[in-house]
Amino acid sequence: MKFEAVTIKDIAKALGLSTSTVSRALRDSYEISEETKQLVLNYAKEINYRPNPIALSLKEKRSRSIGIIVSEIANSFFSQAINGIESVAHLHGYNVIITQSKESYEREIANIQYLSSRSVDGCIISVSAETKDYTHITELYERNLPIVCFDRVIEALNTFKVTVNSFEGAYNATTHLIKNGFKKIAMLSGSSVLSISKDRLSGYRQALIDNGIEFNENYVAYCQHGGLIYEEVEAALNYLLNLKPKTDAIFAGADKLTTNCMRYCKAHHIDIPKQLALIGFSNLDFTDLLCPPLSVVRQPAFEMGRISAELLIKMIESKRPITDFESKILPAEIYARASTEPINTKKKNEK
Amino acid sequence: MKFEAVTIKDIAKALGLSTSTVSRALRDSYEISEETKQLVLNYAKEINYRPNPIALSLKEKRSRSIGIIVSEIANSFFSQAINGIESVAHLHGYNVIITQSKESYEREIANIQYLSSRSVDGCIISVSAETKDYTHITELYERNLPIVCFDRVIEALNTFKVTVNSFEGAYNATTHLIKNGFKKIAMLSGSSVLSISKDRLSGYRQALIDNGIEFNENYVAYCQHGGLIYEEVEAALNYLLNLKPKTDAIFAGADKLTTNCMRYCKAHHIDIPKQLALIGFSNLDFTDLLCPPLSVVRQPAFEMGRISAELLIKMIESKRPITDFESKILPAEIYARASTEPINTKKKNEK
DNA sequence: TATTTTTACGCAATCGTTCCCGATATCGAT
DNA sequence: ATCGATATCGGGAACGATTGCGTAAAAATA
The missing domain is CATH 1.10.260 (434 Repressor (Amino-terminal Domain))
Structure with missing residues (x-):
């Protein structure tokens, strides 16, 4: 037919x-x-x-294509990163196969096995928030499937890793809140098992300490699904906003956490920043158009994708096995907007 | 190795x-x-x-995978639609290969040829805004590659088509503006060659006429890249907002057009809705969080993806060639928010 | 002219899997 | 005991492309 x-x-x-x-x-x-x-x-x-590329793949056991596993392409950070990966891949004659794990361990396994059975020449992975056991990945890696970790990396895996400087980003965001006069800064964190969550928590913690503020673990709430479902963010905020002394600012550690926090505030008529300041990691293109304009920590997503792809292709095309793996750590940028404006400054006309 | x-x-x-x-x-x-x-x-x-699926593909000339071509996965509408497609595909044991045309004719050709050479069993396509000649698609279709069009359809192609009721969505949005007292309603349209652009223009036009307002072609501006680049939106708005009599409301025909219109207003300190009301097609998840909360025409993207995938798989697995092709037309939903509130209603506290 | 070297091409194996066809064995029936 | 039917399995071609090896013809050399 x-x-x-x-x-x-x-x-x-x-x-x-x-x-x-x-x-x-x-x-x-x-x-x-x-x-x-x-x-x-x-x-x-x-x-x-x-x-016929299929006949070639069968014979050569390579496909001139690279696989990507991310949690969600609807996430701006990931779609920007994918664009970065594609730009480099196409330049080198590689095609790209995109898969989504939706933060599910099972889907992550299914995805990487699908990709490897499709003879992808290598993979670029940001692990799912649910994943605690990485043997499905390390096993393939040890069987010589080139893998580059980005964003959410597997610390135990000895390969190239491309991340944003989460510690610094969190440190600067928290410091920004402190400098603007906020006293009780809580953190809304993603899954506690993720390396980026740990790093961002450390940055938050260090910023408090360096400014003479006591770090209190009670002011940290975790969302195991990374904020993907609103209810977990709602529960976390119900908790954080009822603490004594009262929380007056929130630092959110991931895209969905940040936006869902805003949604919560709107639903509960909490005035940002007067009642609660907010800054968070986000790569949305429209944070400046939000109500109020949102202060964010922005990751160089496209660049991270670009670098990941370059490293992977270098790995794929290298004659001899690579042993010297560098970790690329890119700086995050802070965009200070109205959502973290000092509350004593009574300017009506923001900007 | x-x-x-x-x-x-x-x-x-x-x-x-x-x-x-x-x-x-x-x-x-x-x-x-x-x-x-x-x-x-x-x-x-x-x-x-x-x-080994590759060996199977070679032998059976099918791959149990379906290809998708959209302009941009970073677009909420498309990423939601992809999620809908994936949900159905996985249920039927199909994998999905996603490609982006970035509104480029050349990339669209490269993508569909890549997909067909990869022996995808069928394709779901929303054509690029640049594409005027569809022979690269019709040719494959005539050679029995099952294809379902969604969103931006190819009228001449006799196959399943899944769209939103653009006419109705535009009609209702325009009527909503009229009912709220706006007089000079301009339309910010996407590429004039796209079927959805034409339908949305018709809906806008008909709503004006049905309400006794003269349709004036001068109040329609086109963005050939669908608003993907800010400058074309800027130029279009510079034109529309300097017309006499003065434009007091804008109906935007696509996601990027709508958000870039907001960006323009923010940059030019145009108060929405007092100086200019705004409603537009958008599938962003947080238009309610924008400043001001944005009135939108929302498409059932996930559902459109779901239906497209079901029709495609039906086509793929059909024993005898299908000749009776239906067009699924889904209703768009209007969400009325502050960006189109009547200007004479002087409520301070919106909601 | 005879021999060697070079050039240019065909043959066949290979990749992993399916499937048609042929082969063998088992068993029941005569 | 012999034959046919059936059950069960192996051989080998095929899918499309590459490639080492063998070999014929052409060219170069003696």
């Missing part, structure tokens, strides 16, 4: 040659005469011949 | 059987004894055998 593409065999038959000769002509191999080569090339162009 | 997976040959060798017998056992074919079948199945499970 499916249409049949033109194959090397069709060319061979039409030109009265063998498939090997045709192959050599197309591959511009040695031991081929100039005239037969031209003959084949012309005919191939004429009938619009395209090599 | 790459790891080698366990094949049917390994099982045959280990058990002293032929590959055909092993294949039959795994396929649960007839003409196989119960005991050899169990023997093979047990051993296969033990060594974690997984069939």
